[in-house]
Amino acid sequence: MILDKKIYLASRSPRRRELLAQIGVGFELLLLRDDPSRGNDLDESPLPGENPHDYVLRVSHAKAEAGWQRVQQRRLPHFPVLAADTAVVLNDRIMGKPANRDEAMEMLLALSGKRHEVLTAVAVANAGRIEQKLSATIVQFGKLTDHAVRRYAMTGESLDKAGAYAIQGHAAAFIEKIEGSYSGVMGLPLYETTELLAGFGIEVL
Structure with a gap:
């Protein structure tokens, strides 16, 4: 069912x-x-020196704010604007999207056999009001071989993903367990998103 009320999505992510x-x-x-x-x-x-939690909150807020300004500039109907930002964090290192396959392989080998945190901040803006929520999930990678990492990088799946992997794709085979939100690791935590949208009059359920 698609609801009568709608929002603007300020993101290029097909996963969102x-x-x-x-x-x-x-x-x-x-x-x-x-x-x-x-x-x-x-x-x-x-x-410089920015805390990972503060980073994703700042970027998602900036995206939502820029989206709302865009709505006003283009004189669009005033629906809420939703934006999000995701970061993979290993030992306080923020891993963004890899620039190429070599960087993707470097990131994956760094994650091999370790626990890391996936942070996704969601922001909703409307009429000058911006509300946010943060999802934090722990992901445990199994030990990866160089061969497996190279084969995965060759698929191209990692190139537009924070931390160089997609939990919903081939990289699911790398993940031993998660503690938290699966959809948050994908890039949009649905529980937090539902709560935010309800506060702006968008009822999901």
Whole structure:
């Protein structure tokens, strides 16, 4: 069921589109730039010494704020704007999206056999009001061989993913267990998202 009320999704992530559709939320993609070939998102570089939790909250807030400004500039109907940011964190190192396969393999080998944290902050903006929630999940990787990492990197699946892996893809075979939100690791924690949207009059269930 798709609800009558809808939101704007300020994200290019196909995973976030799939997750919103899964809980029946009607949405319209909102590009933050006129030229989509230049990318949709803001600068996501961490600030010097920035705490990972503060980082994802800051970036998701900035995306939601930029999305709301876009709504006003384009004189669009005033639906809530949803934005999110995900980071993979290993020993306080924020792992973003790898620039190439070599960097992807380096990230995966660093995660091999270790526990790491996946943080996803969700922000919803409407009429100058922005509310946020943070999801934190612990993911345990099994021990990976160089061969397995190389084969996975060759699929190309890791190139647009924080931490160089997709839990819903081939990399599911790498994961021994998780403690927390599966959808949060995908990029949009549905429990927190549902709570936020309810506060803006978007009832999911």
